[in-house]
Amino acid sequence: MERFASGFRLAGYGAAYFFAAGAFMSYWPVWLRDRGVTDSEIGTLFMSRQLVSVRVGARHRLPRAPHWPPARHAAGARRLPPSS
Numbered sequence: 001m002e003r004f005a006s007g008f009r010l011a012g013y014g015a016a017y018f019f020a021a022g023a024f025m026s027y028w029p030v031w032l033r034d035r036g037v038t039d040s041e042i043g044t045l046f047m048s049r050q051l052v053s054v055r056v057g058a059r060h061r062l063p064r065a066p067h068w069p070p071a072r073h074a075a076g077a078r079r080l081p082p083s084s
Contacts, residue, residue: 029042029046032045
């Protein structure tokens with residue numbers, strides 16, 4: 001039951017986060033235009049937000065997994081010992 005509750009809390013957090021981000025991003029250009037920011041500057045702000053998220057994502061990437069199967073275990077490389 002505890003596993004279900006923690007999954008439910010995590011799903012609720014994800015839904016609230018994406019709802020807030022969606023509401024913010026849809027009205028942010030309107031708010032900026034009301035503040036006197038030009039359309040090209042608003043586009044630059046949206047572009048810079050995307051570039052920052054790509055750059056941060058590239059920096060915090062997980063280490064690469066080793067190639068599978070390793071070369072010493074590749075097909076045909078492993079041989080059974082001769083039978084006596």
